[in-house]
Amino acid sequence: MKIALSIAGSDSGAGAGIxxxxxxxxxxxxxxxxxxxAITAQNTKRVAEIFxxxxxxxxxxxxxxxxxxxxxxxxxxxxxxxxxxxxIYQSLKKSKVPIVLDPILAAGTGASLLxxxxxxxxxxxxxxxxxxxxxxxxxxEKLSGMTIKTESDSIEAARKIKKLGAENVIVKGGxxxxxxxxxLLLDRRGRLTEITNPRIEIKESHGSxxxxxxxITAYLAKGASLEDACRMANEYVHIAIKNAxxxxxxxxxxxxxxxxxxxxxxxxxIAELQAAVEQVSTLDGFYxxxxxxxxxxxxALPDATDISEVAxxxxxxxxxxxxxxxxxxxEFGASRHxxxxxxxxxxxxxxxxxxxNIRFNDKLVNVCKSLFTVSSYDRSKEPKGIKKREGSSVxxxxxxxxxxNPRADIIYHRGDIGKEPMxxxxxxxxxxxxxxxxxxxxxx
Ligand code: PXL
Numbered sequence: 001m002k003i004a005l006s007i008a009g010s011d012s013g014a015g016a017g018i019x020x021x022x023x024x025x026x027x028x029x030x031x032x033x034x035x036x037x038a039i040t041a042q043n044t045k046r047v048a049e050i051f052x053x054x055x056x057x058x059x060x061x062x063x064x065x066x067x068x069x070x071x072x073x074x075x076x077x078x079x080x081x082x083x084x085x086x087x088i089y090q091s092l093k094k095s096k097v098p099i100v101l102d103p104i105l106a107a108g109t110g111a112s113l114l115x116x117x118x119x120x121x122x123x124x125x126x127x128x129x130x131x132x133x134x135x136x137x138x139x140x141e142k143l144s145g146m147t148i149k150t151e152s153d154s155i156e157a158a159r160k161i162k163k164l165g166a167e168n169v170i171v172k173g174g175x176x177x178x179x180x181x182x183x184l185l186l187d188r189r190g191r192l193t194e195i196t197n198p199r200i201e202i203k204e205s206h207g208s209x210x211x212x213x214x215x216i217t218a219y220l221a222k223g224a225s226l227e228d229a230c231r232m233a234n235e236y237v238h239i240a241i242k243n244a245x246x247x248x249x250x251x252x253x254x255x256x257x258x259x260x261x262x263x264x265x266x267x268x269x270i271a272e273l274q275a276a277v278e279q280v281s282t283l284d285g286f287y288x289x290x291x292x293x294x295x296x297x298x299x300a301l302p303d304a305t306d307i308s309e310v311a312x313x314x315x316x317x318x319x320x321x322x323x324x325x326x327x328x329x330x331e332f333g334a335s336r337h338x339x340x341x342x343x344x345x346x347x348x349x350x351x352x353x354x355x356x357n358i359r360f361n362d363k364l365v366n367v368c369k370s371l372f373t374v375s376s377y378d379r380s381k382e383p384k385g386i387k388k389r390e391g392s393s394v395x396x397x398x399x400x401x402x403x404x405n406p407r408a409d410i411i412y413h414r415g416d417i418g419k420e421p422m423x424x425x426x427x428x429x430x431x432x433x434x435x436x437x438x439x440x441x442x443x444x
Contacts, residue, residue, distance in 0.1 A: 002030045002221040003069055006214060007062065007088060008077030009038040009050075009104075009113065013206070015253035016107070017078060020210035021217075024256045028218040028236070033069055035061035037088075038080045040113075044206060044248030047111035055083040062091040072221035073097055075214050076126060078104040082118045089125040098220040101130035101166070102213035103139045108206050108251060128165030132226060134213045135161065136172045151182070158186040170230055172212065185230050195231050197238045205244040207254040212237045215256075265301050266332070269311050273299040273354075274330050276430030277313055280356065281324045283434075285441055290319040291359035293420050298338035299430050300346060300353040308332055310339035337394045341411075341424050344395030348402045352409070354430045356437065360412055360421035367443045368410045368423065372436065375401040375408035379416040398424070409436070 004025050011017035018034050025032030037058055041049040065071065074097060079085050092099060103122070104113050114122060123143065127133060137148050143164065144157035148171075158169045173182040173196075185193040215236045219229035236259060243258035277297050280286055289295070294316040301309045312335025315327025333339075342355045358364070368374050377400040382393055401411040408426075415421035425440070427433035 002073075002223075003033060003071045004030045004214070004217050004221040005033045005035065005062075005065055005071035005074045006077065006217070007035040007037060007058075007074065007079070008102075008210070009040055009080065010036050012039075012041050013043045013248065013253070015044065015207040015247075015251075016210045020207045020254070020256060021075060021077065021214040024211050024214040024236075025218050027257050027260050028215060028222075030072075030218045030221045031069075033065045033071060035065065037078060037084050038113075040078075040107075042107070042109070042111075044109075044250030044253060046109050046250070047107050047113075050080070050111075050113070052080055052084070055081075055087045058084050059087040059091060062088070066091070071097060072223075073100065073217045075100045075102065075217040076130070077102045077210060077213065078113045079122065079126070080113065080118065081115050082121045085118055085121045085125055089129065093129055095129070098131040098217075098226075099129060100213050100217045100220065101126055101133045102209060103133060103135050103143060104209075105139055105142060108204060123164055127161075130166055131220075132168045132170060132216065132230075133161060133166040134170045134172065134209075134216065136209060140171045151184070154184050155186070155192065158184060158192075162186055162190075168226055170216075172209070183230065183234055185227065187226065193227055193230075195234045197234055200238070200241050204251055205241050205254045206251040207256070208237055208241050211240050211254050211256045262301075266311075269299050269301055270330050273297065273311050273430050276354075276434050277317065277326050277330065279434045280437055281317055281326055283324075283438060283441060285444075286437070287319045287322055287324045288444070289358040289364075289437070289441070290317065290324055291357065291420055291422060293422075294318045295324070295357055296335040296338040297356045297430065297433070298335045298342050298354065300339070300342045302353065303350070304343060304346065304353070307336060307339040307343070310335065310342060312338055338424070340392060340395040341398045342426070344398035345402065345426055347395075348399060348406055352426050352428055354428070354433045355424050355426045356433050357422050357424050358437070358440075360414070360423050364423060364440070364444065365412055367440055368412075368425075371439050371443065372410045372425075373405060373408045374410045374412070375405040376412045376414075377401045377404075379413045379419055382416075394424075 006021035009017045022032045039051040140157045144160035154171045170185045183195040215233035240254040240256045243255040244252040298312045314331045314334040377397040412423040
């Protein structure tokens with residue numbers, strides 16, 4: 001396993017600093033080691049106190065790691081004092097692995113995280129030993145000694161910062177207020193690369209800078225090129241900011257683990273649905289329940305609000321003679337109508353995340369009524385505005401039926417001009433839906 005070392009401060013609120021770095025390293029699959037330079041007492045609103053770790057102890061931590069578990073890349077975050085800068089410089093000046101320097105000057109909530117008398121040694125000692133320095137606009141202004149208002153100012157500042165000794169510079173675009181965020185990378189050969197992402201509409205989030213520099217470090221540890229590492233880190237932080245959490249009353253905190261949670265739930269959703277589609281398709285006589293427009297079976301991610309967050313069968317489960325056959329594979333976004341039904345359902349009851357549609361007839365409705373809680377809606381009563389939006393009819397209808405009976409796990413409608421009548425069977429998960437279908441078939 002590749003190893004990354006973070007030399008940084010501790011944040012008791014765990015949004016930034018060492019805690020953010022460890023979360024990021026772990027999420028990206030590298031083994032994270034740490035050297036703590038200072039302990040901050042802080043929350044999402046403010047830094048209450050800073051305790052400096054002794055330079056000798058900082059040196060010992062670095063040595064302990066380096067002599068036994070040599071890192072593949074190193075990140076330097078909050079360094080706080082000139083004495084600590086000195087021991088970091090002495091410890092790393094002969095290092096052969098990439099060093100990413102995050103020039104932490106102040107916390108997002110305001111407090112200074114670098115003593116005034118440490119700024120000059122920060123520049124003269126740490127910049128020349130780093131592979132990449134990653135300032136935000138405010139830090140780039142301080143390092144370059146110029147005001148940055150436009151993108152060409154950023155380029156000029158990056159050139160000035162490079163002259164201070166940094167091999168490569170990336171000026172982060174987060175603090176510009178434009179509709180997109182462009183990070184500007186100036187590499188060792190003087191080549192400029194722009195990395196752009198849409199801006200996310202949240203005020204400011206605590207930890208994003210630490211997540212970004214530690215993500216670059218993790219990717220470099222895994223052997224990525226500098227440009228690739230910056231691109232992947234940019235995308236990674238974009239997701240972490242998008243999923244920022246309000247855990248305190250101050251700034252929202254970025255969520256660097258959200259990408260792995262998301263991937264894990266996507267995998268579980270696909271695997272469970274795949275198994276259930278196989279089960280339902282091979283149930284004796286299931287083909288008899290398939291309507292003219294065929295069947296789809298959907299399973300939503302927790303908190304899904306969009307069709308792209310609901311998995312379904314691409315091409316539906318189709319009737320071929322006396323068999324039911326999934327036309328293709330399971331895919332997110334594959335089912336429009338059933339995705340829309342479950343999204344509507346989840347707005348009333350988020351615990352139910354799966355749905356299948358079967359044919360409508362009065363006998364089937366009576367079987368359903370004898371086994372489950374059934375409600376219905378009248379598709380011809382749908383307001384015109386909703387009808388026009390593709391796929392939104394079903395979510396409107398589902399919510400109508402639930403407003404009549406919020407406990408309904410089966411909902412039907414009798415169709416409309418050009419619309420086939422339909423029964424939809426809901427469950428907490430696809431397994432539960434299959435159990436219901438089985439019971440319906442046994443009584444049909
Ligand atoms: O976000 C910069 C930062 C880095 N390191 C520590 C911090 C902060 C911001 O608060 O506390 C320890």
